[in-house]
Amino acid sequence: MTKEIQEAKDVKGLRPRSVVYATQIDEEFGEALAGYYKAVWKERENGLTMKQKHLLVFTIACSKLNIESALKILEKLKKFEATSQEIKDAIMIAAWTGGIQHFTDFSPKILKEMERLGF
16 A cells, blocks of 8 residues: 555545545555545645534535435544534535535526417
8 A cells, every 4th residue: 555545544444445446546646636635635724624624524525415425424523523513514414415405597488488378
């Protein structure tokens, strides 16, 4: 296991599946993906905390209906001491961005067409 891949494993606690698959395709590809993974999840001064990053990823997973991923991220959020209210806020944002926003985007056109058709 290369240094990049080991460091990605250290960040996540296990080797990310994407890195495993990429390494099976090509060792350099696996290393590159591991480096990308490390860069995304690196803690930086004045940057997002790990809890905030996981809250963001949780929100996105919920908004994309990726339930399996959201459930796994909940475990990480527990580890990073997210509060129940933080998770509820993330769920509400997911509903807003994943559902209500779509409704807002398509409803004017649908309502106009319904009126034109006499519904």
